[in-house]
Amino acid sequence: MSKHKTYDVLVVGAGVFGAWTALQLARRGQSVLLIDAYGPGNSRASSGGESRIIRMGYGADELYTRWATRSLVRWKELLAETMGSPVLFYKTGVLWLGSKEYPRLKEMTAVLTRCKVPFESLSSSAIAQRYPQFSSRDLNSGILETESGVLMARRAVWEVAECAVSLGVDYRQAQVTPPFEGQTRGGSIAAISTSGGERISAGQFVFACGAWLGKIFPEILGPRIFPSRQEVFFFGVPPGNNQFSAQALPTWLIQADEVYGMPDLEARGFKIAFDSHGQRVDPDMQTRVVSAESIERVRAYVAKRFPVLANSPIVETRVCQYENTSNGDFLIDRHPQMNNVWFAGGGSGHGFKHGPAFGEYVAQQILDGGPAEPRFALANKAMEQKRAVY
């Protein structure tokens, strides 16, 4: 491919959002270049984790339930196309646990019913009987999404990127550096440069740069994207114990505790993480080694909720970052001064599952225009965090 080709669209960032955007644009006949500084689903990226929960429940928030439902169909279709079957998706079921008084479970029941998402409601005795692994006396209500589960995340991103390349997308490992050529107030840009000194022209530019968005657009997005440090732990299960296998334990979330976890998939161990936001971090430089305080905290939690694992070793850890907007809604909008530059991010700790619908929406906005979802607009991104989407 000539270095001087002008692409229809240049997508910066090959995480789940950029890879799906490139793929959807290619499916619609666009010539696309996908660029990433470190590689698709790399270890610094939010999409670089081993696994991500694919759940449909969002409390009363029907928009994300509908996007998740549509996306799961697309994920399975893509994996079937590229791998012969959706092997990177584990239908573990997703179990929400809470107390009867917790309004979110009630609201979720209504939305899941309306959106025809299969689920079972569980009483406290059913929870105790089916899942003796949990110490669950305070959890007297449950919803089990029976068709939901887990995607093996970084490998799934590779599949999307490879599929995009097979459809003609060019991929390049390079870091895009501001300022942008031809940058004018109220105008458009003609090209971007890379840290290697290359100049690349395109008609439209999509920045799907996750937690890096604030570094690339410091004035506009620096105060509106809040990258938070998130630590993930895998506990080794006792030898010969099947209680934590995917047959015995679904993926689970206890929102009152701000904790979620997964069964022992691919023998990596029982995964557990806190969903509360950690300290603000720089995605290039933050250390990927977990802290002693977090180890202590997670050990105390596991001993309380999963007594069988109280003395189990931590067999793997991961450190990642969420790329939060003020309230957790995505950011998909044009740059206010450069009309062919698009922001595409703000996954806010829940974006992975939505990759297909996200890419479809970005492609539609660029190619067809049409009504934009106000919740994704830059104008609705505040400079103070008040999380509302979980």
Ligand SMILES: Cc1cc2nc3c(=O)[nH]c(=O)nc-3n(C[C@H](O)[C@H](O)[C@H](O)COP(=O)(O)OP(=O)(O)OC[C@H]3O[C@@H](n4cnc5c(N)ncnc54)[C@H](O)[C@@H]3O)c2cc1C
């Ligand atoms: C610990 C953790 C658990 C999570 N759990 C879930 C879950 O269970 N379910 C769920 O749905 N979601 C979950 N999420 C959220 C989800 O993973 C993210 O919302 C999603 O991966 C964001 O993808 P992205 O493409 O926006 O960003 P990223 O994956 O971070 O991709 C951005 C890419 O841009 C590239 N880039 C940045 N700057 C430049 C530049 N200047 N030039 C070139 N390339 C550049 C980076 O290298 C990177 O690859 C979780 C996130 C974390 C961290």
